[in-house]
Amino acid sequence: MNILVIGGGAREHSLVWKLSQSPKVAKLYVAPGNAGTGLIAENLNVQATDLQSLAQVAREKNIDLAVVGPEVPLAAGIVDLFQSRGIPIFGPDKEATKIESSKVFAKDLMHKYGIPCAKSRGFSSFSEAKDYARSQKPPIVVKADGLAAGKGAILAYSIDDALNALSAIMQDRILGSAGDQVLVEECLEGKEVSLLALTDGKAVVPMVPACDYKRVFDGDQGPNTGGMGAYSPPNFFDTETINLVKETILEPVVRAMAKEGKPYKGVLYAGLMITEDGPKVMEFNARFGDPENQVMIPRLESDLVEIMLAVIEGRLDEIKVEWSDEACVAVVVASGGYPGSYKTGFPITGLDMVDKDILVFHAGTKAEGGVIHTDGGRVLTVTTTGKNIAEAREKVYNNLPRIHFEGCHYRKDIAQREVC
Numbered sequence: 001m002n003i004l005v006i007g008g009g010a011r012e013h014s015l016v017w018k019l020s021q022s023p024k025v026a027k028l029y030v031a032p033g034n035a036g037t038g039l040i041a042e043n044l045n046v047q048a049t050d051l052q053s054l055a056q057v058a059r060e061k062n063i064d065l066a067v068v069g070p071e072v073p074l075a076a077g078i079v080d081l082f083q084s085r086g087i088p089i090f091g092p093d094k095e096a097t098k099i100e101s102s103k104v105f106a107k108d109l110m111h112k113y114g115i116p117c118a119k120s121r122g123f124s125s126f127s128e129a130k131d132y133a134r135s136q137k138p139p140i141v142v143k144a145d146g147l148a149a150g151k152g153a154i155l156a157y158s159i160d161d162a163l164n165a166l167s168a169i170m171q172d173r174i175l176g177s178a179g180d181q182v183l184v185e186e187c188l189e190g191k192e193v194s195l196l197a198l199t200d201g202k203a204v205v206p207m208v209p210a211c212d213y214k215r216v217f218d219g220d221q222g223p224n225t226g227g228m229g230a231y232s233p234p235n236f237f238d239t240e241t242i243n244l245v246k247e248t249i250l251e252p253v254v255r256a257m258a259k260e261g262k263p264y265k266g267v268l269y270a271g272l273m274i275t276e277d278g279p280k281v282m283e284f285n286a287r288f289g290d291p292e293n294q295v296m297i298p299r300l301e302s303d304l305v306e307i308m309l310a311v312i313e314g315r316l317d318e319i320k321v322e323w324s325d326e327a328c329v330a331v332v333v334a335s336g337g338y339p340g341s342y343k344t345g346f347p348i349t350g351l352d353m354v355d356k357d358i359l360v361f362h363a364g365t366k367a368e369g370g371v372i373h374t375d376g377g378r379v380l381t382v383t384t385t386g387k388n389i390a391e392a393r394e395k396v397y398n399n400l401p402r403i404h405f406e407g408c409h410y411r412k413d414i415a416q417r418e419v420c
């Protein structure tokens with residue numbers, strides 16, 4: 001089979017790495033990919049947001065399976081476009097992607113079908129949103145409705161902060177049309193975990209749970225990022241809880257989407273808070289997680305091509321999805337200044353110095369004149385598995401100092417609390 005992976009981050013590198021191990025693969029392409037994917041697949045110079053060019057290149061390369069990494073092409077309807085051209089593609093269509101691309105839609109759905117989530121109300125009027133926020137007890141969460149690259153949720157510790165957030169989103173329009181509507185939401189307390197599930201619209205197969213770290217500095221300090229590290233499995237999230245989430249959240253939402261005329265196929269990401277009252281949904285995403293994928297995919301033992309075909313062809317209940325019992329830890333290495341402004345183009349040294357069992361998934365990297373340079377904010381995810389979290393963590397942190405570029409930084413406390 002000829003396979004095309006769409007995207008260029010470490011999430012996509014982990015997918016390409018896993019797909020490349022399938023005996024079913026003849027040729028693997030990535031658009032646009034990065035220096036890491038270029039070592040195991042052919043990078044195509046087409047952006048993940050350029051839907052027409054992607055469809056054209058898929059036809060030219062006789063693609064038998066396309067896999068979408070990021071949410072933006074999904075929300076723009078890449079699945080609908082590929083389906084209309086008869087090209088098999090893994091991911092939900094535009095209507096089903098609303099579960100991520102409209103938080104108001106997702107919330108209305110959860111309230112309508114009794115899926116446990118934070119209490120909230122949606123607004124398109126600034127003055128009504130303000131009045132409602134004033135009536136709430138802080139902390140409260142203000143969220144933009146649309147896609148905002150991880151910047152759409154603001155945790156407000158006072159009413160003033162909430163009003164400022166509403167004004168920034170709805171009046172100053174700092175997130176553009178993503179802020180046409182907002183949610184004002186109850187702040188949930190507990191432990192955060194991501195549980196993703198594969199679904200063909202009928203069968204729902206949870207994957208292994210993972211935790212990610214959003215803040216840039218140790219101790220969860222500093223601004224939010226796209227993710228600075230992850231680990232799997234979290235010891236507080238046992239099989240019983242996975243089954244509970246499957247029964248109370250994942251299966252009901254897949255049934256609800258079908259009932260609403262938006263059948264969901266692909267991978268469904270539930271961002272959960274494990275509260276005193278049980279697991280509640282904070283968000284749904286219509287795709288694999290980043291950096292969650294970098295700790296989930298190394299634990300996957302089954303053939304990813306088989307899984308994706310089973311999802312597309314509606315026969316997920318006929319296959320077994322198997323995982324290793326090992327633990328996995330991933331640490332993101334970022335450019336100096338990230339998540340604020342940063343420079344790129346620095347040579348990266350030491351990539352060939354890491355131990356054999358270390359996986360280095362690339363994100364913002366570029367090969368120039370045979371040398372790999374930085375080309376983004378999050379540059380690499382350094383990952384490994386071990387018999388437990390402590391072992392995986394130690395291996396990753398022993399190897400990290402061998403990799404270097406000017407200004408590089410990473411968190412030193414990924415998965416630390418899991419070990420104590």
Ligand code: AMP
Nearest residue numbers: 118141152153185186187188271282283
């Ligand atoms: P979201 O964009 O909805 O995933 O939110 C981003 C992050 O904000 C989440 O990963 C949580 O850390 C936090 N968050 C979102 N919603 C809530 C909530 N209702 N209560 C507490 N924290 C939240």
Ligand code: GLY
Nearest residue numbers: 212227289290291
């Ligand atoms: N790790 C958060 C996300 O993928 O949305």
